Amino acid sequence: MDWIALSPSLADERQAWGWRALQVTPRVAWVDEALLLEVSASERLFGGRQALLRFLVEETPLSKVSWARGRTALVALASLRLQARGIERPKNVDGLPLDVLTAATEHLPTLERIGCRTWGDLRSLPRGGLARRFGSALLDALDAGYAERPERYAWITLPESFDMNLELVSLATTAPELMWSAQRLLTQLQVWLQARHRGVLALELEWTLDLRRLNGKRLPSHERLPVRTAEPTQDITHLRRLVNEHLGRAQLAAPANHLRLRSLETQPWHGDSRGFLPEDNRQGEKLHQFIERLSARLGPQNVVVPMAHADWRPERMQQWAPARDSEAQTATQADALYPPWLLPQPLALEVRNDKPHFGGPLERLTRLYRVETGWWENGEPALRDYFVARSQEAGLLWIYRERPVSLAADLEHTQKFRWFLQGLYA
Known part of the structure; x- marks a missing residue:
């Protein structure tokens, strides 16, 4: 032994x-x-x-x-x-x-x-x-x-979830002052995750308020701050950065005397995914970790990504969603033909000699891409012919001509078409 x-x-x-x-x-x-x-x-x-x-x-x-x-x-x-x-x-x-x-x-x-x-x-x-x-x-x-008798003890076991409470060294009057104690709890969370072979997806910080009333107003006994990650993780460095960003935006209703950390959601941990080639194992912060940290700092509504929706009209196909949402990160990409940037509203183009102009005459580079949709909605359907065009000043543009319903079957009267600029290519 x-x-x-x-x-x-x-x-x-x-x-x-x-x-x-x-x-x-x-x-x-x-x-x-x-x-x-x-x-x-x-x-x-x-x-x-x-x-x-x-x-x-x-x-x-x-x-x-x-x-x-x-x-x-x-x-x-x-x-x-x-x-x-x-x-x-x-x-x-x-x-x-x-x-x-x-x-x-x-x-x-x-x-x-x-x-x-x-x-x-x-x-x-x-x-x-x-x-x-x-x-x-x-x-x-x-x-x-002397090893002449078996030793029997009450063996300890791992709890099913992480839940620890820590008394603060001094009263915390602002949320960032909780970070020192939060780091100690996060270190112990990492040990629990490693022992359980799990990665954390969501955790919660809870602090106990030292006052019950402030300026005659009754206060809650506790305040909570949830923190979520896009992927299961045991990376204590990323969790510290993420919690620090969230605490930097939080406000305490009153001084706090205790801090509690508990796990809300975990998943089995399969280890970090690594490739065989050196270029596949780049050092530094991963993209999803950077997005989570930036979203915590600036607010999720200020860090967005385009999402493709099931609609043929580009202005309805391309919508924006918070980048930290798992649905946004796995969203289906749109057709490569569509421009990466759309104008807030289509810009009407001047037509001279049956040619649309934008800083000069536009040269159409592709055949028409016809869209006829929206017939089930109130009002007229969208009848459009899209083109990729080149401008001498602005570069590649995404333009379309609008065909009124009365001319939907008449392609000879091109002078009656209206032209619009809707998107830009990088």
């Missing part, structure tokens, strides 16, 4: 360290002030004892932790306590002092009076007399420490 005892430096990270340990072994338990892990079956999986310790203690987003090893859980715990005192652990278990054995703490004065100060001294005493004088719990702990 091989046990590791951990002592987190921050009290509010105790639960997160338990989740972190579960990535190494399912046999994890809190015993007194330390987190105990049985890792003998996991060392081979991680490539040896040193690699396992490096992953557990060094390659972690959590704060630093003190640790010690032992053949049994109680020996590891005893070694950790000696380490905290700056005392070197004896090579033999018999030399461990009794005050590092929890079961012996309440009996230390009596044991010291009879000259019993180490585990070896205690083990050399008659077992029957020890059991009658001090109870069976002391003997059971001693046997477990």
Whole structure:
């Protein structure tokens, strides 16, 4: 057997360290002030004892932790306590002092009076007399420490969802002041996501208001701020940026004293998608992450993308939607013939000698693209012939001629057509 005892430096990270340990072994338990892990079956999986310790203690987003090893859980715990005192652990278990054995703490004065100060001294005493004088719990702990008795603990398990509350160091009067505490909670969220093998899609920040009334107006007890991502993620850097942007736009109704973070929606995590070629694995922020962060900063209504709708009229086909919406990001693209930019309203063109003009006569480059639609709506249907034309001053243009219903079947009277400019090409 091989046990590791951990002592987190921050009290509010105790639960997160338990989740972190579960990535190494399912046999994890809190015993007194330390987190105990049985890792003998996991060392081979991680490539040896040193690699396992490096992953557990060094390659972690959590704060630093003190640790010690032992053949049994109680020996590891005893070694950790000696380490905290700056005392070197004896090579033999018999030399461990009794005050590092929890079961012996309440009996230390009596044991010291009879000259019993180490585990070896205690083990050399008659077992029957020890059991009658001090109870069976002391003997059971001693046997477990020497690996002569199975060690049974209440193993910790992962919760189904993330939900943590943190007391603020000082009252926060503005939303950005919550960011320091939010970062600590997001770090623990990442540990939970990694342990559960899930990516977060939606989370919620909730802060507790310190006042119940302000200027005679009753206040709610809590305020909430939801945060969503387009794709499941474990990227703590992106989540920090996104939460920071949302908090930068939020306002507190009153000073806050507690901050809570909980997961609203998660999905199974399949890892980051990477290609075989170096150019496919570009460094930096992904496009959807940039869109989410920019939408949080400027507002979703100010970061939009065109969406193609089922209508042959370009002004109705091209509509705008918030770029961070999943539907907008997967929208069907329009025909490549249509221009990327439409005018707010079609511009009537001057016609000279049956030719439309826009900074000079326009040269039609394509055959007509006829659109006859809207007959089911009130009013006249849209009867149009579209062309791609070239202007000497403006470049490529998207123009059309409008055919009144009375001339829909008469293509000879071209002088009666009206011409319009509707779109521009880059």
